[in-house]
Amino acid sequence: MASTPERTHAFATHVKPTKPLLAVSFFAADVQAGVGPFLGIYLQSRGWTPDTIGTVLTLGGIVGMLVTTPAGALVDATPHRRAVVVGASALTIVAACVIWLSQRFWPVTLSQIATAIAGAAMGPAMAGLTLGMTGRKNFDRQYGRNQVANHAGNIAAAALSGVLGWWLGIAYVFALSAAFGLACIGSVLLIPARAVHRHYARGLAHDDEQDPSQVHADSMRVLLRCRPLLVLAVVLAAFNLGNSAMLPLYSLAASAAHQDGASQITAANIIISQIVMLIAAVYASRLIRRWGFWWVILATLITLPLRGFTAAWLTTPLGILPVQIFDGIGSGLQSVAIPALVVHLLHGSGRVNLGQGAVKGVEAAGASLSPLLGGWLANRFGFSLAFVALGSLAAISLAVWIAQGARIRRACDSRRDELDKMADLDVSALLH
Secondary structure (H helix, E strand, O other): OOOOOOOOOOOOOOOHHHHHHHHHHHHHHHHHHHHHHHHHHHHOOOOOHHHHHHHHHHHHHHHHHHHHOOOOOOOOHOOOOHHHHHHHHHHHHHHHHHHEEEEEHHHHHHHHHHHHHHHHHHHHHHHHHHHHHOOOOOOHHHHHHHHHHHHHHHHHHHHHHHHHHHHOOOOHHHHHHHHHHHHHHHHHOOOOHHHHOOHHHHHHOOOOOOOOOOOOOOOOHHHHHHHHHHHHHHHHHHHHHHHHHHHEEEEHHHHHHHHHHHHHHHHHHHHHHHHHHHHHHHHHHHHHHHOOHHHHHHHHHHHHHHHHHHHHOOOOOOHHHHHHHHHHHHHHHHHHHOOOOOHHHHHHOOHHHHHHHHHHHHHHHHHEEEHHHHHHHHHHOOOHHHHHHHHOOOHHHEEEEHOHHHHHHHHHHHHHHHHHOOOOOOOOHHHH
C-alpha cells in the first residue's frame, strides 16, 4: 500500500471547508437546474406554444452540451476552481435579468444559453472541488452530502418560487434565481484556496510537499479507451432523452387543466421530486458500497418507464405524487452514483473532471433534444402519448446497460485493487 499523505488542507480556520462547500451546493441549485419549469409556465402565459418553448429550451441545451466537456477540461487545467463557480453564478444572474426585461424569442434564447453554460460548468467544478478536498475514497460520501444540500436548495427555491408566483407573479421567480446566484458566489469565496488540493482535484494522486517532481495527466484519449465510460454515456443519453422533458411537460399539462394554480403546481412538482432526491442522496453512497455501481444505476433506469406511464395515466394534481417520486428515486441516486463511478474509472489519469464533463455532455445531448421531442409530441398528439413515448425510450438504456453488465462489473472490480495502491488524502478531520 502507498503511504497516505498527512495533508489536512490548512484547517487553520474554525470552520471546516466542507461547510461553505455545502452552502455552495445549496445555492447552486438554481445555477445548475435553472428555472426551466417556471420559464415554461411564464412563457405559456405570454402566448408561447409548447413547441416554441421546447425549441428555446433545446437551443440552450445544445449549447450546454457543447461546452460541458471543455468545462470539465478547464476544471482539470486550472488551479482556480472557485473562479469557475463564480463565473457560472454570474451567468445565472445575467440570464435572470434578461428574462425579467424581455420575453422576446432571442433574448429568452440567449438567457437559456447563458443558463446552460452555467449549469455545464457547475457540475465538473463541484466534482473537482469535492475531490480536491476529500480525495478518492471519501468522494462519494462528501458528494452525497453535497447533493443532499443541493436538493434542499432546490426545495427551498421551488417553495419560495411558488410563494412568489402566487403573491407577486411568476416574473419574480427570476429575481429569486439571481439572489441564489449571488449567495453562491459569496459561499464559494468562503472556501480557502489551500483547502482544495490542486492535483487530487483532477484525479492525480500526487502531493507536491512530499514529491516536488513534475506530474503529467494522461492523454485525453483515455476517455475513448475506457469502454465502461462510453457505455455509461450512451445509456445516460438515451435515459435523458426520455426523462428531461417530463417535468416541464407535466407542469404544462397540469397547469393547462388547472390554470389558477399554475405556479403552485409547478412548485409542487419540483418539491416532491427534490424531497425524494434528497432522501435517495442520503443513502446513495451506502447503496453503492453495498450493491455496487451497476445495480444502483440499473435501478435508476427502471424508474423512467414507470414515470412515463404513470404521467400518461394521471394528468391530475394527484398524479404529481407518484410521477415525481419515480423521478426523485432515479435522479437522486444518479446524482451521486454517476460522478462517483467516473472518479472510480478515471482516478489516476488526471482527467477526472474532463470525464465528468464528457459524460454530462453526452447526457446533455439527450436532454437537449428531450424538450423538442416532448413539445412536438404534445403539440400534435397530446400530453398522454408524449409521456408514453418518452418513457418507452428507457428500453434503449436498459438493453445496453444489461448487455454490458458483466464488462462494467469486471472493470469496477479490477480497478478497485489498482486504486487501493494509490495514495489518498487524510480527511478524517473533515468528515467527522
